[in-house]
Amino acid sequence: MSGYTTVLSELIKKAEATRPARMEKARKGEHFPALTMEQRQQWLKKYHPDYKSDGRRKLLIGPNKGMELPEEVASLIESRSRLNTKAVDLKKADYETDLLVIGAGGAGTAAALVAQELGLKVLVSTKLRHGDSNTVMAEGGIQGATQEGDSPYFHYLDVIGGGHFSNAPALAAALTNDAPLIINWLEDLGMMFDKAPSGRMKVRHGGGTCRKRMHSSGDMTGAEIMRVLRDEARNRDNDIKMLEFSPAVELILDSAGKAAGAVLYNLETKEYYVVRAKAVVVATGGFGRLHIQGFPTTNHYGATADGIVMAYRAGAKLQDLDSTQYHPTGAIFPEQNVGLLITEKVRGLGAQLLNVDGEQFCFPLEPRDVESACVIRECLDIGKGVVTPTGRFGVWLDSPMIDLLHGEGTVRKELPAKYIQFKRYDIDISRVPMLIYPTLHYQNGGIQIDEWSRTGIDGLFSAGEVAGGVHGRNRLMGNSLLDVLVFGRRAGLKAAEYAKSAKTGSPLSLKHVEDFNKEIEAAGIRSTGVSPILLPDYAPDHVKARQIV
Amino acid sequence: MAEEKKLKTLATGDKTIPPEGAKMIPIYIMGREYVVPETLTIMKAVEYAGYSYVRGCGCRGGICGACGTFYRFIGDYRLRSGLACQTVAEPNMIIMQLPFFPANRPGYDLEKMQSAPHEELRRLYPEVFKCVGCGTCTRTCPMDIDVMDYIALMKRGDLKGAAIKSFDCVMCGLCASRCPAQISQFTAAMFVRRVYGKYILPKAAHVKKRVDEVRSGKYEKMLDELMSMKQEDVKKLYVEREREPDLAEAGKWMPKDTKNL
Numbered sequence: 001m002s003g004y005t006t007v008l009s010e011l012i013k014k015a016e017a018t019r020p021a022r023m024e025k026a027r028k029g030e031h032f033p034a035l036t037m038e039q040r041q042q043w044l045k046k047y048h049p050d051y052k053s054d055g056r057r058k059l060l061i062g063p064n065k066g067m068e069l070p071e072e073v074a075s076l077i078e079s080r081s082r083l084n085t086k087a088v089d090l091k092k093a094d095y096e097t098d099l100l101v102i103g104a105g106g107a108g109t110a111a112a113l114v115a116q117e118l119g120l121k122v123l124v125s126t127k128l129r130h131g132d133s134n135t136v137m138a139e140g141g142i143q144g145a146t147q148e149g150d151s152p153y154f155h156y157l158d159v160i161g162g163g164h165f166s167n168a169p170a171l172a173a174a175l176t177n178d179a180p181l182i183i184n185w186l187e188d189l190g191m192m193f194d195k196a197p198s199g200r201m202k203v204r205h206g207g208g209t210c211r212k213r214m215h216s217s218g219d220m221t222g223a224e225i226m227r228v229l230r231d232e233a234r235n236r237d238n239d240i241k242m243l244e245f246s247p248a249v250e251l252i253l254d255s256a257g258k259a260a261g262a263v264l265y266n267l268e269t270k271e272y273y274v275v276r277a278k279a280v281v282v283a284t285g286g287f288g289r290l291h292i293q294g295f296p297t298t299n300h301y302g303a304t305a306d307g308i309v310m311a312y313r314a315g316a317k318l319q320d321l322d323s324t325q326y327h328p329t330g331a332i333f334p335e336q337n338v339g340l341l342i343t344e345k346v347r348g349l350g351a352q353l354l355n356v357d358g359e360q361f362c363f364p365l366e367p368r369d370v371e372s373a374c375v376i377r378e379c380l381d382i383g384k385g386v387v388t389p390t391g392r393f394g395v396w397l398d399s400p401m402i403d404l405l406h407g408e409g410t411v412r413k414e415l416p417a418k419y420i421q422f423k424r425y426d427i428d429i430s431r432v433p434m435l436i437y438p439t440l441h442y443q444n445g446g447i448q449i450d451e452w453s454r455t456g457i458d459g460l461f462s463a464g465e466v467a468g469g470v471h472g473r474n475r476l477m478g479n480s481l482l483d484v485l486v487f488g489r490r491a492g493l494k495a496a497e498y499a500k501s502a503k504t505g506s507p508l509s510l511k512h513v514e515d516f517n518k519e520i521e522a523a524g525i526r527s528t529g530v531s532p533i534l535l536p537d538y539a540p541d542h543v544k545a546r547q548i549v
Numbered sequence: 550m551a552e553e554k555k556l557k558t559l560a561t562g563d564k565t566i567p568p569e570g571a572k573m574i575p576i577y578i579m580g581r582e583y584v585v586p587e588t589l590t591i592m593k594a595v596e597y598a599g600y601s602y603v604r605g606c607g608c609r610g611g612i613c614g615a616c617g618t619f620y621r622f623i624g625d626y627r628l629r630s631g632l633a634c635q636t637v638a639e640p641n642m643i644i645m646q647l648p649f650f651p652a653n654r655p656g657y658d659l660e661k662m663q664s665a666p667h668e669e670l671r672r673l674y675p676e677v678f679k680c681v682g683c684g685t686c687t688r689t690c691p692m693d694i695d696v697m698d699y700i701a702l703m704k705r706g707d708l709k710g711a712a713i714k715s716f717d718c719v720m721c722g723l724c725a726s727r728c729p730a731q732i733s734q735f736t737a738a739m740f741v742r743r744v745y746g747k748y749i750l751p752k753a754a755h756v757k758k759r760v761d762e763v764r765s766g767k768y769e770k771m772l773d774e775l776m777s778m779k780q781e782d783v784k785k786l787y788v789e790r791e792r793e794p795d796l797a798e799a800g801k802w803m804p805k806d807t808k809n810l
C-alpha cells in the first residue's frame with residue numbers, strides 16, 4: 001500500500017479507526033480545546049527547547065555581554081574572524097557603490113529594488129545564487145489585513161499576542177500597517193496570487209490568527225515571491241549588480257565609525273574583495289544550519305548566522321537571539337525527508353495531530369512554540385509518540401482529513417509540492433497520514449533595529465530574519481515573508497535617503513575586527529574555529545579522519 | 550534523566566542515520582566510484598562520499614532548482630534527470646550535476662509593455678515559436694511539468710494556460726540544456742507568468758481599497774492607541790478577539806465589533 005513499514009502501517013490503522021468520529025466533530029466546527037494562557041506558559045517552560053538551561057551560555061564580550069544564547073550561537077560570535085585583516089588593502093576598493101546589500105533573499109532583493117528606484121547604484125553580495133535562501137522555501141503564505149472584516153488593528157493583536165507580548169510594538173505596528181501595501185506591490189509586480197474569479201484574494205487562517213488573512217500562491221508562496229523579485233532585479237541589472245558566490249565576511253567601517261562597505265570572499269577563487277559603499281544593508285537571513293541542540297532544520301544551506309557575527313563585531317546590538325522557533329511539523333519519516341517542513345497550511349485545512357493511539361492531544365492551530373511543546377510533551381513525557389525505524393519520535397498529521405473535509409483532490413491541488421515529495425517514497429498523503437516532529441525553523445531574534453530598519457550604527461541597516469524584535473519571541477506563520485518585504489523596503493528607502501545626505505568618504509577601517517579579536521583573547525575565550533562559517537560542514541567522520549588539511 | 554536520553558537520540562542535525570544494517574551501494578560521481586549507504590538522496594550520498602558543496606546546493610528541499618542532475622545506470626542507454634536533493638541514489642547510478650546552464654533572458658519593462666502580451670512574447674522570445682515538438686523537455690523536467698505543452702500554449706497565445714502549466718517550475722534549467730531548438734523554456738515561462746499575474750489575472754479591488762485607507766493614515770491612530778496601552782489591556786483585547794469561522798466566505802463575514810476595521 002505505501003512506503004511505510006509494516007509496523008507503521010499497522011499503527012496507521014489506529015488513526016483510521018478514530019477518524020470517522022473526528023470528522024463528524026470537525027464538520028460541526030468542534031475543536032480540541034485550546035490551552036489557556038496559563039497552560040501555554042506552563043507547557044512552554046516544561047517542554048520547549050528554548051527554556052532549557054543546558055546548551056546555553058552567556059556572551060562574554062561585546063555590546064550584549066551577559067546575554068544568554070544557545071551555545072552554538074555564542075561560540076560563533078566569540079570566534080576569531082576568518083579574515084586576516086593585515087592582508088587586506090583598504091586603500092584600494094575593488095568595487096565602489098552607493099549601496100551594498102548583503103544577502104539576496106527576499107529582504108535583500110526588496111531593499112535593492114527600492115534603493116534603485118530612488119536612484120542608487122546597488123551592489124549585492126550573496127553567498128549562493130540569487131534567491132537561494134529561506135525565502136524561496138516558504139510555502140504557506142503571507143499575511144496582510146486586506147479583507148473588509150479585518151484591519152491592521154487585529155493583525156497587530158495577533159502578532160503581539162502570538163509573540164507573547166515581547167515584540168517591539170513599533171516594529172509590529174510598522175509590519176501590520178504596511179502589510180496591505182506589500183500585497184499590492186507584489187500584485188503589481190505580477191505575482192500569481194491565489195484568487196477567486198472576481199479577483200478577490202483567497203485567504204486562510206494560520207496558527208494564532210483571528211481573521212483569515214493568509215495570502216498564498218499554491219504551496220510555493222515564497223518561491224513565487226522570490227522568482228518575481230529576482231526577475232525584476234534582473235530587469236534592472238544596469239543599476240543592480242549581483243555578485244553570486246561572494247559572501248561578505250566582515251563589515252568595513254570608516255574612521256568615523258560609520259558603515260562603509262564590506263570585505264567579500266569569492267568562494268570559488270578564494271579571493272577577497274574590498275567594497276566601498278555609502279550605506280550597507282545586512283539581510284543575510286537566519287541560522288537554521290547551526291542545528292541548535294542538534295535539531296534537524298528546514299532552512300536552506302546558507303543559513304549560518306553570518307550577518308549576526310559581522311554586525312556584532314561592528315558594534316550592533318542583538319535582541320531575543322536566545323529564542324528559536326521550532327516548527328511543530330517537520331517530517332520525521334522517511335529518513336530522506338527528515339527536517340523537511342510540512343506547512344501549517346495542512347493544519348489550516350483541517351488535518352489533526354494524533355498520538356500513537358490515534359487520539360488527538362492538542363488544538364492543531366496553537367501558536368507554533370506552544371504546538372511544538374505539545375508534540376514534545378506527547379512523545380517524551382506522556383510516552384505516546386510513534387517510533388520510526390531510525391529511532392526518531394513522531395506523531396501523526398492526519399492529512400487524509402483534508403480531502404474528506406474539502407472534497408476529493410484538495411490535497412493535490414492545495415499541496416502539490418508536499419504531495420510529490422512524499423509520493424516519491426510511495427506515501428500518498430491524501431490517503432495516509434504523515435509522521436512529524438518539531439524541526440528548527442526560524443531565528444526569532446537578531447540584530448536590533450528600529451521601525452526604519454536602522455541598527456544604531458550610522459549607515460548600517462538590517463532587515464529580514466537576521467533582524468530581531470518584529471515577532472518578539474515567537475513568530476506566526478505568514479508574518480515573516482511579510483516582515484522581510486516590509487523592512488527590506490524600509491531599509492532600501494532609508495539607506496537611499498542616508499546615502500544621498502550623509503558625509504561619506506573617510507578612510508576605511510577594519511579596526512573593529514582587530515579589537516574584537518583582542519577582546520576574545522583578553523576574555524580568555526579559547527576559540528578553536530573562525531567565523532563567519534559561511535557553509536555548514538557535513539563531511540562524515542570517516543572522511544574527516546582522512547582529510548589532510 | 551530518561552527524558553534527556555531520549556532527546557539525545559533525536560539530536561542528529563542533518564547527518565543521516567542510515568537505518569540499521571543499511572546496505573552499501575556503489576554510485577559513480579562524475580564517473581568515479583564511491584560506496585554509500587542506500588536510501589540517501591543523491592545530495593546526501595555525494596556528501597557522504599566526502600564532497601562539500603559550494604555550487605549545486607541551495608534549499609535542500611526541492612524548490613530552489615540549484616541541484617539539477619543528469620544520470621544513467623550502467624548498461625542502460627537512457628539518460629535520466631532529477632533534483633539531487635530529492636532523488637534517491639540507487640546502485641550503479643552515474644551522476645553529473647548541472648549547477649549552471651546559460652539561459653537566454655532578454656530584459657524587459659513590465660510597466661511599459663510595447664504591445665499585447667502575446668506580441669511581446671514573440672518579440673522577446675522568437676525562438677519559442679521554433680519548437681519542433683520533440684518532447685525532450687517534458688521528459689527531462691524533474692518537476693514533472695509538461696514543458697512542451699506550456700511552450701505549445703505560448704505559441705497559441707494562451708498565456709493563462711502557459712502560466713498555470715509552468716507554475717511549479719523551479720528554474721533548474723535542465724529543459725533548456727536539452728532543447729534542440731535552443732529555447733530557454735523556463736525564462737520565457739517566467740515572463741509569461743508575470744504578464745499573466747499583472748495583466749490577465751483580475752485585480753483584487755479590496756486590496757486597492759485597503760491600500761488607500763492605509764495611505765490615508767487611517768490605521769496609524771488605532772495602532773498608536775494599542776502601542777500606548779498597558780500590557781494587561783492589550784492582553785485582554787487579545788484574549789477577547791473574535792475568531793472568523795474557518796469556512797466563512799472571504800469578504801462576506803463581518804465581526805460583531807466593527808469599530809477598528
Ligand SMILES: Cc1cc2nc3c(=O)[nH]c(=O)nc-3n(C[C@H](O)[C@H](O)[C@H](O)COP(=O)(O)OP(=O)(O)OC[C@H]3O[C@@H](n4cnc5c(N)ncnc54)[C@H](O)[C@@H]3O)c2cc1C
Nearest residue numbers: 103105107133134135138140247248285464465478480481
Ligand atoms: C521551509 C520554510 C518555510 C517557510 N514558510 C514560511 C511561510 O509560509 N510564511 C512566512 O511568512 N515565512 C515562512 N518562512 C520564513 C521565511 O521564509 C524566512 O524567514 C524569510 O524568507 C527570510 O528572508 P530573508 O530575506 O531575511 O533571508 P533569506 O531569504 O534566507 O535570504 C538571506 C540570503 O543571504 C545570503 N547570505 C547568508 N550569509 C551571507 C553572507 N555572509 N554574505 C552574503 N550573503 C549571505 C543567503 O545565502 C540568502 O540568499 C519559511 C522558512 C522556511 C525555511
Ligand code: SF4
Nearest residue numbers: 690718721722724735
Ligand atoms: S520547466 Fe525546465 S527549468 Fe522548470 S523545473 Fe522543469 S526542467 Fe527545470
Ligand code: SF4
Nearest residue numbers: 680681683684686728
Ligand atoms: S525540447 Fe525544445 S524543441 Fe523539444 S519540445 Fe521542448 S521546447 Fe520544443
Ligand code: FES
Nearest residue numbers: 607608609614634
Ligand atoms: S537544493 Fe534546492 S532544489 Fe535541490
